[in-house]
Amino acid sequence: MPRSPSVVVVGGGASGALAAIHLLRHARARAMPLEVTLIDRDGRHALGQAYSTTDPHHLLNTTADKMSALDGDHGHLLRWARDRGLEVTGSDYLPRSVYGRYLREVLSAVENPPAQVLRRVTGTVIALERPHGVSVRLLDGRRIDADAAVLALGNRPPAAPPRVVEGTGARYVADPWKTGALDRVCDGAPVLVLGTGLTMVDVAVTVTGAHPKAVVYALSRHALLPRPHPHPLPPPVTVPLPSGPLTVAGLLRAVRLAVGERGGEWCGVVDGLRPQAQALWTRLSPEERRRFLRLVARYWEVHRHRIPPATAARIAELRAQGQLRVLRGRLVRASATAPGRLRVDVEADGTAAELDVGWLVNATGPGADLTADPLVAALVTGGTARPDAVGLGLEADSRGVLLDGDDRPNARIFALGPLLRGSLYETTAVPEIRAQAAALAPRLIEAIASPVLLVPRPSR
Ligand SMILES: Cc1cc2nc3c(=O)[nH]c(=O)nc-3n(C[C@H](O)[C@H](O)[C@H](O)COP(=O)(O)OP(=O)(O)OC[C@H]3O[C@@H](n4cnc5c(N)ncnc54)[C@H](O)[C@@H]3O)c2cc1C
Numbered sequence: 001m002p003r004s005p006s007v008v009v010v011g012g013g014a015s016g017a018l019a020a021i022h023l024l025r026h027a028r029a030r031a032m033p034l035e036v037t038l039i040d041r042d043g044r045h046a047l048g049q050a051y052s053t054t055d056p057h058h059l060l061n062t063t064a065d066k067m068s069a070l071d072g073d074h075g076h077l078l079r080w081a082r083d084r085g086l087e088v089t090g091s092d093y094l095p096r097s098v099y100g101r102y103l104r105e106v107l108s109a110v111e112n113p114p115a116q117v118l119r120r121v122t123g124t125v126i127a128l129e130r131p132h133g134v135s136v137r138l139l140d141g142r143r144i145d146a147d148a149a150v151l152a153l154g155n156r157p158p159a160a161p162p163r164v165v166e167g168t169g170a171r172y173v174a175d176p177w178k179t180g181a182l183d184r185v186c187d188g189a190p191v192l193v194l195g196t197g198l199t200m201v202d203v204a205v206t207v208t209g210a211h212p213k214a215v216v217y218a219l220s221r222h223a224l225l226p227r228p229h230p231h232p233l234p235p236p237v238t239v240p241l242p243s244g245p246l247t248v249a250g251l252l253r254a255v256r257l258a259v260g261e262r263g264g265e266w267c268g269v270v271d272g273l274r275p276q277a278q279a280l281w282t283r284l285s286p287e288e289r290r291r292f293l294r295l296v297a298r299y300w301e302v303h304r305h306r307i308p309p310a311t312a313a314r315i316a317e318l319r320a321q322g323q324l325r326v327l328r329g330r331l332v333r334a335s336a337t338a339p340g341r342l343r344v345d346v347e348a349d350g351t352a353a354e355l356d357v358g359w360l361v362n363a364t365g366p367g368a369d370l371t372a373d374p375l376v377a378a379l380v381t382g383g384t385a386r387p388d389a390v391g392l393g394l395e396a397d398s399r400g401v402l403l404d405g406d407d408r409p410n411a412r413i414f415a416l417g418p419l420l421r422g423s424l425y426e427t428t429a430v431p432e433i434r435a436q437a438a439a440l441a442p443r444l445i446e447a448i449a450s451p452v453l454l455v456p457r458p459s460r
Contacts, residue, residue: 004033004117005448008136008146010125010375012040013048014430015417016152017107018437020118021069023150024110026441034445035117037144038107039136042179043122046107049154049177051100057205058096059308061198061226063233065090067099067430069106071438077102091232093308127378133448134412147448148412150440151394151402155366155418155428156373161194161331171342172334173361176203186210189358192344196220196326198305199363204324205314216324217355219346220364223328224302228312234265236272246283248291270303277426286389289422293390305429327353334360366418368392384410388422396423400440411447414440 007023009016020036027034038045044052060067068076080102081088088094111118123138133147157175173181176199185191185203188211193200196218204216239258242250255273259266273280284292292300307315318324329348337343337356344355370387371377376394379385383405388395396402400416401409416436418428426432 004035004115005445006035006037006133006146007148007150007444007448008037008039008134008144009150009152010039010128010136011048011152011154011417012038012043012045012120013152013154013417014046014051014103015048015154015433015437016040016150017046017048017103018069018430018434019150019152019414019416019440021106021110022071022437022441023444024112024116024118025070026445028110028112028116030445031115032445032449033115035119035146037119037121037146039121039123039125039138039144041122041124044179045120046103047100051096051103052177052179053096053100053182053202055182055202055206055209056095056097057209057311057314058202059093059311060096060099061093061229061305061307061311062429062431063090064088064092064094067094069103069430069434071434076106080105093229093310124375126374128375128384128413130384130410130412148414148444150444151413151415151419152417153373153376153419155421156369156376156393157367158195158362158364159367159369159372161362161364169336171336171340171359173359176361176363182206185359185361186214187358188214189340190215190217190356191359191361192217192219192342192346192355192357193361193363194219194331195363195365196223196225197301197363197365198226198307199365201226201307201311201315203361203363204318205311208318208323214323216318217327217357218324219327219329219331219348221328221330222298223326224298225315225326226302226305226307229306229308230267231309233271234268236274237262237268238272239269239276241276241280245285246280246288248284248288248296251280251292252296266303267306270300274304274426278424278432281425282423289390289425293392366421370394380405384413388420390422392422393419394422396420399443400436401443414444416440 009019020038023036068074070076125136126139127137129135134149135145137143191207193203200218207214207216241254258269327348329346332345334342334344342357346353385394385402386405396415397409400414402413402415404410417433420427
């Protein structure tokens with residue numbers, strides 16, 4: 001009996017789940033058999049880093065009307081929630097745990113055996129080879145062959161700050177999104193969070209929620225916190241942009257002009273730019289992209305990735321009570337003192353200070369060291385992939401097809417989500433990833449449709 005065409009999706013977070021959902025739905029619509037194997041290192045299929053939290057105070061930072069899993073059906077999440085008795089409007093910010101449940105259920109609903117089959121595998125992929133189709137090798141020795149692969153690896157882990165880990169032992173939390181990591185830091189001891197972005201906000205909310213008197217210090221070079229979403233949200237504004245080659249200076253001029261014309265109202269301007277962000281990024285030369293990352297990105301991020309009003313109110317309250325203390329500066333050294341205590345030397349506002357804390361949490365955001373990931377390193381070394389021009393991830397063409405070391409498209413290897421940050425920049429949130437998954441599905445299925453190119457059935 002001829003076997004089904006097959007796809008292996010490496011990385012089972014929201015990006016991998018959205019890819020699997022759109023692939024299986026597309027196959028079903030075409031009455032085509034398809035087997036999708038979704039491999040996740042952490043076994044958090046459909047949840048990944050963002051949606052595996054169990055803290056009900058960790059909210060989506062995007063309103064419910066924009067978070068449907070299905071491209072072309074923007075009311076899907078709202079209908080799903082109302083069908084389950086949740087009173088939700090399009091302008092609500094749902095708990096991320098509820099969204100995780102939604103993604104899991106949508107993923108299960110696209111299974112339609114024996115025609116469209118989804119296999120969930122827990123394991124770490126360490127290599128991807130291209131014999132005829134593709135073949136992935138897992139750390140535990142398993143091998144899975146398929147006709148095509150999708151890489152949905154998420155963000156690189158944050159870089160370890162220098163002079164930190166030595167001696168700090170288990171009191172240093174390298175990844176707050178690891179299962180159970182935040183439970184550990186909720187023992188009432190003071191916490192120093194490195195970074196003042198969205199992850200810091202979540203850590204502060206959880207730690208102070210568990211212990212009403214706990215104190216959280218948050219340290220970053222610029223001490224910039226995510227801005228709150230206004231309520232109601234102003235409508236997005238179309239910003240007139242210069243034609244021809246684009247520079248960061250030109251972009252900033254246009255944005256300042258647009259904000260000035262609206263009496264300082266920047267929110268609609270930022271939201272109006274967002275749908276154009278990928279196109280604008282591709283118009284910047286590699287040098288201009290690096291300039292943006294160096295000078296502008298941190299300001300763009302805090303205005304673009306905003307927090308819901310309820311979260312913003314909680315953060316304001318914690319700051320007013322002295323339970324969240326935001327420091328502008330840098331970490332100098334951290335070392336263990338008594339059992340369960342850390343002494344942390346920081347330089348804050350040009351002054352040396354010493355903090356006595358119980359925990360040190362790294363929330364500095366995605367790292368840029370591609371070689372820290374064995375799979376990515378192997379893909380680059382073997383010539384299957386090449387880093388993008390600014391070193392944030394891997395290079396793909398406009399269709400999400402991974403480019404090899406010689407800039408040729410790998411006809412059967414696709415990528416989506418944060419891995420394409422250097423190629424597209426705005427590629428880390430559900431609306432963008434959903435659109436990528438929807439565009440990828442017909443292209444990938446077309447690429448593997450030819451029976452001549454199918455690989456022999458894998459031995460499992
Ligand atoms: C705290 C937080 C809140 C967010 N809130 C929102 C929001 O409200 N709205 C919004 O639109 N976006 C939000 N985002 C953006 C978010 O990044 C995306 O929505 C999405 O979660 C990205 O998913 P991903 O699958 O690409 O990455 P991840 O969630 O990181 O998943 C990648 C998965 O791949 C696995 N993996 C990696 N390498 C391998 C390998 N070699 N072998 C096997 N498995 C591997 C990892 O274990 C991981 O489970 C948020 C992000 C974070 C971190």
